[in-house]
Amino acid sequence: MDKVNLKIIQRLQYGFPICEYPFAEVARELELSEMELIERLDQLLGEKVLTRFGPMYHAEAMGGALSLVAMSIPKEEFKQVSKIVNSFPEVAHNYQRNHHLNMWFVVATETQEALDDVLRRIEQETKYPVYNMPKLEEYFVGLYLDLYPLAMNPGQFKHTANKDVQKTAQQSLSVIDRQLIVQTQEGLPLAPRPYHVLSLVLNISADEVMARLEKMLSNGIIRRIAAVPNHYKLGYRNNGMTVWDVDDAAIHELGKKVGSLPFVSHCYHRPRHLPDWRYNLFAMVHGKTKAEVEVYIERIKVLLGDALKARDVLYSTRILKKTGLRLDANKSAA
Secondary structure: OOHHHHHHHHHHOOOOOOOOOHHHHHHHHHOOOHHHHHHHHHHHHHOOOEEEEEEEEOOHHHOOEEEEEEEOOOHHHHHHHHHHHHOOOOEEEEEEEOOOOOEEEEEEEOOHHHHHHHHHHHHHHHOOOOEEEEOOEEEEEOOOOOOOOOOOOHHHHHHHOOOOHHHOOOOOOOHHHHHHHHHHOOOOOOOOOHHHHHHHHHOOOHHHHHHHHHHHHHOOOEEEEEEEEOOOOOOOOEEEEEEEEEOOOOHHHHHHHHHOOOOEEEEEEOOOEOOOEOOOEEEEEEEOOHHHHHHHHHHHHHHHHHHEEEEEEEEEEEEEEEOOOOOOOOOOOO
């Protein structure tokens, strides 16, 4: 990975502007030409160094449902079951982890009823039970890797990047907004005027495309418009889902503190599944070595103090699927 590509990823993981010539604006910051930036982005996406580039949509803010799901699959059936699970378009991410609950995936749907139906069908088709672990409270979401020094303060950004999503009212999608999401859910066009390209597809003005994206950013339907790095490709191969059994009376305040740690990319309160699963606080940490992750885990342990009853860490061993929210292009808005 050359320094220019690292510089591009470092800059674009924090956001991408909404303006007539956004690539030109970012290219000036990075001292590149507009076309070099576009060509390098295309290459990074093609080589899967970036998993996506475009708006990051928040299913719940648009009235949808999102949940983390776990399964325990015997080794000899794992490949076949993962094929079945991955065949569902509603399954956005799927990872193998080193635990008796060894398959972990995210399901995103447009309604809670649809999510329940997907889980029922997965159980029917695989013949294995699912452990549904929906978010009860979100403390932080955002993977930002420290790849290249730029004139920004990632630590400061960490504390201001996420809205309080629990207080964000669900939004009803208009027909045009839904069409805009469908056109961008796989990423933004790699063209000097990407919003103009979208305007031609949607038969509305580029100004309206930009205004609608700005509104979705402000109301939380879009978390951010950015590049998502593939941490495995960039050397962050030790990725631990740390899980903690924390006193329920203290989890709100402690969850916020854990979520604010600079090495935590995702932090949630999720339900227990007793007696098989006792943990209620989840925090994802990423490191280049297992020793680095273990240092981070110790810092979380110290922070939780006497409220901590038990803990574990599940390391990712394989990516089985990684996409994002997918709306059905053939379905109309309500």
